[in-house]
Amino acid sequence: QVQLVQSGAEVRKPGASVRISCKTSGYLFSSYYMNWVRQAPGQGLEWMGMINPSGGGTTYAQKFQGRVTMTRDTSTRTVYMELSSLRSEDTAAYYCARVLGGATPFYQHWGQGTLVTVSS
Amino acid sequence: EIVLTQSPGTLSLSPGERATLSCRASQTVSSNYLAWYQQKPGQPPRLLIYGASSRAPGIPDRFSGSGSGTDFTLTINRLEPEDFAVYFCQQYDTSPYTFGQGTKLEIK
Numbered sequence: 001q002v003q004l005v006q007s008g009a010e011v012r013k014p015g016a017s018v019r020i021s022c023k024t025s026g027y028l029f030s031s032y033y034m035n036w037v038r039q040a041p042g043q044g045l046e047w048m049g050m051i052n053p054s055g056g057g058t059t060y061a062q063k064f065q066g067r068v069t070m071t072r073d074t075s076t077r078t079v080y081m082e083l084s085s086l087r088s089e090d091t092a093a094y095y096c097a098r099v100l101g102g103a104t105p106f107y108q109h110w111g112q113g114t115l116v117t118v119s120s
Numbered sequence: 121e122i123v124l125t126q127s128p129g130t131l132s133l134s135p136g137e138r139a140t141l142s143c144r145a146s147q148t149v150s151s152n153y154l155a156w157y158q159q160k161p162g163q164p165p166r167l168l169i170y171g172a173s174s175r176a177p178g179i180p181d182r183f184s185g186s187g188s189g190t191d192f193t194l195t196i197n198r199l200e201p202e203d204f205a206v207y208f209c210q211q212y213d214t215s216p217y218t219f220g221q222g223t224k225l226e227i228k
Binding site: 046063097100107110 | 153155164166176208215216218220222
């Protein structure tokens with residue numbers, strides 16, 4: 001079965017960076033885009049961007065352009081999301097989310113979430 | 121960007137009743153590229169509906185979606201205790217792919 005297992009919770013100071021991993025199994029890695037969605041405590045969901053695991057091409061939400069980098073390692077079937085210049089408003093649960101099919105960005109499979117806390 | 125407004129913010133119903141949740145878009149969502157998710161505390165969202173009306177694999181048929189253009193509805197018939205949760209709509213027509221603010225379905 002499809003599994004997305006994310007790395008553990010992180011605490012960072014303002015201005016720092018954080019990298020979160022999402023290790024996948026149970027499906028053909030290169031065939032499904034992976035997206036990242038975040039959720040601030042008690043708030044709604046926010047799309048951050050997507051990566052094509054096949055070629056590594058990325059599309060980022062304009063809001064995060066210049067601060068976010070999504071990469072993948074095909075040998076370990078893992079995708080990564082790095083967010084830099086962190087501020088308190090970046091405190092959130094970050095989810096990797098796999099599309100149902102191809103590249104169409106709605107999400108059948110989700111990681112368990114990684115809580116990132118930004119605090120001085 | 122397309123803004124999705126969900127109503128009501130909170131819906132109080134009893135098991136066995138029907139729930140009707142609304143999602144209104146600030147501009148037309150082409151090709152009915154609209155999805156619905158359910159989220160329970162401490163869990164990631166769960167896909168219920170895509171393409172405005174197609175149920176995701178494994179979703180019971182008491183969940184149904186309808187609508188087009190700017191107005192979409194999620195209907196849950198015969199509410200079960202496990203259906204009480206927060207529901208989000210999402211448009212995936214135009215980047216950035218935006219979500220509504222959510223409707224909390226609570227037990228009356």
